[in-house]
Amino acid sequence: MIFKRYFAMASVSAIALGSFIGAPGLALAQAAPAATEPTGIETIIVTARKREESSQDVPASLSTVRxxxxxxxxxxGADMNAFSARVPSLVVESSFGRTFPRFYLRGLGNSDFDLNASQPVSLIYDDVVYENPVLKGFPVFDVARIEVLRGPQGxxxxxxxxxxxxxxxxVKPSQKSSGYAKGGLRSYGGYDAEGAVGGAISDTVSFRxxxxxxxxxxxxxxxxxxxxKKLGGLDDSAIRAQLRIQPNDQLDVLLNAHARKLDGSSQIFRANVITKGQRGLNANYVADRVSYDQGAGNRQELETKGVTAxxxxxxxxxxLTSVTGYETLSFYGRGDIDGGVAEVGxxxxxxxxxxxxxxxxHEQFSQEVRLSSNGDTQLSWQIGTYLFQEDLSIYSLAFFSPTGVFSDARQTQNTDSWALFGSLTYKPTDRLALTGGLRYTDDSKDLVARGGIADIAPISKSVSDEAWSWDLSATYEANEAVNFYTRAARGYRAPSIQGRILFGSAVTTAKSEFVTSYEAGVKAFAFERTLRADFNVFTMNIEDQQFTAIGGAGNFNQLLNAKEGKxxxxxxxxxxxxxxxLSxxxxxxxNKTEINDANLTVGACGAPCTIQNPLVGGNAKIDGNSFPNAxxxxxxxxxxxxxxxxxxxxxxVLTDWAYKGETYFTLYKSIEYSEDGYWEGGLRVGATLFDNKYEIAAYGRNITDEERLVGGIDFNNLTGFTNAPRVWGIEVRVKF
Structure with missing residues (x-):
């Protein structure tokens, strides 16, 4: 058990913390009173560098959603896909519906659908990394803010x-009693209920x-x-319980237990909704109709549990800060991959x-311990250590008929990682801040795959690497309203293993990926803080970029490295x-992305699609292509x-609109597995009553009813899946 394996390490951290607490002669400094908030657009406080500060002072491209x-x-009833294109350079998509979102920033992501896939965009939930892709779909509720940091953060x-x-x-517990209750009804028999309650248990203990x-x-x-005969439904529930213990002004203990349970339909795949030689949906697409022959239902079931200290x-x-996290999950999802019925279409x-x-x-354990300086002094710093361990057992099944299995592939993967890191900020003047950071990481993965269509005996593969990542930045405060910054950073993604042998026999690996990024920008307020504007330019070079070649006639995943990406x-x-x-x-x-590897080819068009790349030995050359889903x-x-x-x-009354430009879904370019750019819009109308204590609202999502491809399956026919349909709803909220 992971928990037992690292219990001793966590105990050592606790003993060390206790020793520091008991150390004599440590004087406590009083924090300076907060400055009065100017009128106009408020200052956004973030923790992008693991300390509270204004977003304007962070020397990196940063967005918040709140x-x-x-x-x-x-x-x-939105899931993570709702955040796609809602902040600069962010795309979110999924072939698993609500359970397995794939994130892309500045074009970098991973379209792999296997359950051990690594991604170059990390999700951090209450200071704990959610590594397994199924964990990344945890619902968003009672959240104070979301921070999106672009570029290497290693x-x-x-x-x-x-x-x-x-x-x-x-939202964290506090001594002030607060809470809310929210409920609503929407299209397709949808319903939503959400709420929170918290406050003081005693003078030193609070909950939420x-x-x-x-x-x-x-x-x-x-x-x-x-x-x-009916598909598309779901029931998704989640809970979070937090306890905060503050026995004095120095010690702060925050305990967090959380869980999720989902029972619903898998992604709805639709056969031949694409026409060869054309882009976009054809007349075979009818939003509320499919034709499936799959025997056990297009269903998925998920349970996750976790605790954080x-x-x-x-x-x-x-x-001194210690962050301990433990996560576990179980998942089953079955789908009609061809999207139709062989005999009838x-x-x-x-x-x-x-x-x-x-x-x-599945078990994931992580432990971080760090020391950081306090106060806004000329020299500030952080140093720390980080440990991560994951044990994972996954399986893939292919069915003859409603009950018979003809391929059963199994994988187990163990991941161990540890790191040492530090960051130092020096202010030679009141207006200039220089920051440098360095991290050493050691990663190893061990995988065993067996079974599959070829009934392969257990195959063992191991990958490991150690690497340095770093960043250098400078922030110059031209005046109280305008900051300029520049940043250089190098990021690292650990080597990967892919053992999905359901329809093949190859267990593939990919070398470590390294990203070197340069950016410069300005963050400014103007016109007495009635205008805020952030702007940056960037360039990135990716060495040994990790990709996953998906689909084709063999319908299997294969890891590969491109020599270079830009x-x-x-x-x-x-x-x-x-x-x-009025606001x-x-x-x-x-984002201009390009694969640079003159010798790299991938299998293409298992379905009858139109390849737009040169062919070599029946495979498509992808040199010069943009990254997928970018x-x-x-x-x-x-x-x-x-x-x-x-x-x-x-x-x-509030309206919002998002545009995602022309997108290719695969490593190779084809007319069929791509989509034109399009806008999606939303509307919310309502009233707040009695100083915002009550709210009643009507809303619509995708109000123009755009019907667009967001992905496809290149296997045996032109199968696609689409964006969410138009939804109308009403919602009532009470604050207390």
Whole structure:
């Protein structure tokens, strides 16, 4: 057991913490009183560098999602895919529906659908990395803010962060009693309930419990022979319980227990909704109709559980912090991969493909201990150590018929990683801050694969590496409203193993990936803080870029390294308050990505698609192609208008729109497995009553009912899957 294996290490950390607490002669410094907040656009406090500071002082491309934007994007039973294209350079997509989101920043991501896939964008939830891709779909509720950090973040954060991180910070317990209850109904028999309550238990102990329940009726009719005639429904629930113990001004202990349970439909794959030689959906696509012959239902079941202990002790001139995390999950998902019925279609389907994937054993343990200086002094620093361990057992099944299995592939993977890191900031003047960070990481993975269509005897593969990652940055405060920054950073992604042998016999590996990034930008307020604007330009070079070749006639995954990848572009964000009752926000990003490897080829067009790359021995040359799921242009814009009425009441209307540009879904270029750029919009109208204690709202998501491809399966026919349909709903919230 992982927990037992690292119990001794955690005990040592606790003993060390106790020793520091008991050490004599440590004077405590009083924090300076906070400055009065200027009027206009508020200062956003973030923890992007593991200390609270203004986002304007962070020398990196950084976005936050909070407040109205967070409420809007999480309405309508939304999952992680709702955040795609909502901040610069961010794309989120999934072939697993709600359970396995894949994140891309500045074009860097991983389209691998296997359950041990590594990703170059790391998710950090309450200071704990969620490494397994199924963990990354944990619902967003009672969250104070989301921080999206673009570019390598490998000095201070976890592991596998060469593209950046998406960081979630839950609302923490406090001595002040607070809470809310929210409920709503929406299209397709959907319902949502969410709430939180917290406050003081005693003068030194506080708590907060929050929960989410969301569901949807089966709304898709199956016209095939499957006994299950209705699909598309789900029940998803999650809970988080936090206990905060603050016996004095120095010690802060935050305990967090959380869990999730999901029972619902898998991703809805649709056969031959693409026409050869054309881009986009054809007449075979009908949103509420499919034809499946799969025998046990298009279902997925997921349970996750975890605990986190965040302990800090403030000695006045420095703080000692320990973050311990333990996560476990079980998962089963089965889907009709060909998206139709071989005998009846739609279109020509050579044979049926009915597969399932699952996790029958998973444990993740992580431990971070760090020391950091306190206060806004001329010299500040952080040093620490990090340990990560994961045991994972996964399986993949392919079915002859409703009950018979003809291929059963099993994988077990053990991952061990440890790191030492440090960061130092020096301010030679009041306006200039120079920062340097360094991290040493040691990674190893061991995988055993067996079974599959060839009934392979156990095959063992191991990969390991050690690497340095670093960053150098400078921030110059031109005046109180304008900061300039520049940053250089090198990130690292550990080597990977892929043993998905359901339809093949190859166990493949990929070498470590290294990203070197340079960026420069400006963050500014203007017009008496009624305008905020952030802008940066960047360029990145990726050595031995890890990719996954997916699909083709063999329908298996294969890891590979491209000799080089390049990405460059810009990111801009604007927030404007022309009047106290009217606000606008928007962003625009451009990402030019390119694979540079003259000798690299991949299998292509297992389905009858049109390859736009040169062929060598039947394979497609991908040199010069953009990265998969990496649109060049991403934009969004939102506006909110409020109108007070009565005594403490306010009417509001809010609209938001996001644009994702032309996107290729695969490593090779084809007309069929791509999509044109398109906008998706939302609307929210309602009123807050009695000084924001109550709120009632009506909303719509995808209000223009865009029907677009967001991915495809290149196997035996032109199968695709689409964006979420239009949803209308009502919602009521009470604060207390």
């Amino acid at each position: 407040g109205d934007a967070l409420t809007t994007l999480t309405s309508g 000095t201070l954060f976890g592991r596998n962060t060469p593209a950046g991180i998406v960081k979630f910070d839950s 419990v929050s929960a989410l329940l969301t569901g949807q009726d089966d709304w898709i009719t199956n016209t095939g022979p499957l006994a299950q 965040h302990i800090s002790y403030d000695f006045g001139y420095l703080t 739609p279109g020509f389907i050579p044979f049926s493909s009915d597969t399932a994937d699952g996790v029958d054993d 990405a460059s572009g810009f990111e801009a964000e604007v927030q404007w308050l022309p009047t106290p009752n 606008f926000a928007g962003s625009l990003s451009y 649109p060049e242009w991403i934009a969004n814009v939102s506006a909110k208008y409020t109108k007070p009425f009565g005594n403490g009441h306010e009417f509001f």
